[in-house]
Amino acid sequence: MDNGTFDLTHKKTGKTYSGLHVFADREEIGDLYDHHEFAVPDERRSSGSSKGWQLHEKSEERVVFKHEISWSLPDKAGDKVRSVYEKAVTIVTYATLHAGIDRLDLMTELDNVCEDHMLRVAFETGIRADAVHAYDHFNVVSRAVAKTGAEWRDNPFQEFVDVSDGETGLCLSSIGLPAYEAIQGANGIELQLTLVRSAGKIGPAAGANYPAPGGQSPGSHRFEYALIPHEGDWLQGNCASRAADYRNRMLLAADSLHGGTQPSSSAAITFVSGGDAATPVLSCLKRSEVGDDWIVRLWNPGKGSDIRLNSVSSGARFQRTRLDESAFAEESAESNINYRVTGGDLLTVRVSMKEPPRG
Structure with missing residues (x-):
């Protein structure tokens, strides 16, 4: 106007x-x-x-x-x-x-x-x-x-x-x-x-x-x-x-046209909430302080929700951790993970993208 x-x-x-x-x-x-x-x-x-x-x-x-x-x-x-x-x-x-x-x-x-x-x-x-x-x-x-x-x-x-x-x-x-x-x-x-x-x-x-x-x-x-x-x-x-x-804007890099085996669109890690619960918020995605893994942290802004993580990579493993990235003794690394997260709580997960050994 x-x-x-x-x-x-x-x-x-x-x-x-x-x-x-x-x-x-x-x-x-x-x-x-x-x-x-x-x-x-x-x-x-x-x-x-x-x-x-x-x-x-x-x-x-x-x-x-x-x-x-x-x-x-x-x-x-x-x-x-x-x-x-x-x-x-x-x-x-x-x-x-x-x-x-x-x-x-x-x-x-x-x-x-x-x-x-x-x-x-x-x-x-x-x-x-x-x-x-x-x-x-x-x-x-x-x-x-x-x-x-x-x-x-x-x-x-x-x-x-x-x-x-x-x-x-x-x-x-x-x-x-x-x-x-x-x-x-x-x-x-x-x-x-x-x-x-x-x-x-x-x-x-x-x-x-x-x-x-x-x-x-x-x-x-x-x-x-x-x-x-x-x-x-x-x-x-x-x-x-x-x-x-x-x-939190994505940084993009241009490359020349070339062949490849990956699909035109994909997701290394996906997470969903159950039922009509609020979508979890990705508050952190970073390299782990120790090793070559990734740390994913989600925040649940709504009420209690089942949050499930999975990956297109057959070698991916998920393990719930504390905020300092230390693992819980009773938690083992799994190929997918499903947790009940109450309203306002955080879920921190270590993600290993290494391929499993062959033979």
Whole structure:
């Protein structure tokens, strides 16, 4: 849209989320430890400062749109007012849709030339609920929604934060951005992701309120985040796995065309959950600390589930281990493995891919 926002339609549910992606900025009169504002916050919004969205790239694999705004923000802030002198801040955003992936990837670039401010990007979900759900250390916590007009307060999250009314939902994931706030607006919950917090002093919590120019976060920044629309709540929408797919991207290497014996697509290791249980989340795939085996760690975000692992390799062997990769005395290596994993629990398995001896 001309005001810099966009509408996102989830084709599977027919749900449209309107007026997404507005930048919001307030003064920062706190320090590196705590954010503080004026008694009446001076909030600026980017609507009306846009040059509009333009098609940037199009191919069979993806389509990319580009959006740019030139936005005037106060140069700095005093104890009671923001400066009347303003500087132009150019913000460029790329929105990418990948073929076959039910997700919108966003990347925003800006040069932070202002001080004493806090910048967020806001998503008006249109969903009415009393709480949102955020992932935090192998757990999903429910947090209440803040009231409109209150002082901004960052809440921590990892992997994702989700807004849902139980029928449809909008999940937000990010790379390297761990702070959000959900605010109750006139049209439902507005989800805000913190991009920059510029503060110029350390704060009394450190024992001395010394100046800290680096805390203003000057210079060029690049932010990456994604929107994942879904059915149901965060568990039914498989938000944990889909956010993990976004945050942990595969590295690809091109090779010349050549013959081979392997199928065009396959999986060295597969895992499934029984019944209608939630899909287990792959939280770790790495080489073992000792030997040449692989370590696979799964997290069950839902209720109890039977998780079964198998491999296309006839020589593969699975053995359940502790987190430090030491084996349980009663556990032997098997060609496949089936375990009952309760809700919230982890399953760590050592995978040996060696072919069995012949003859």
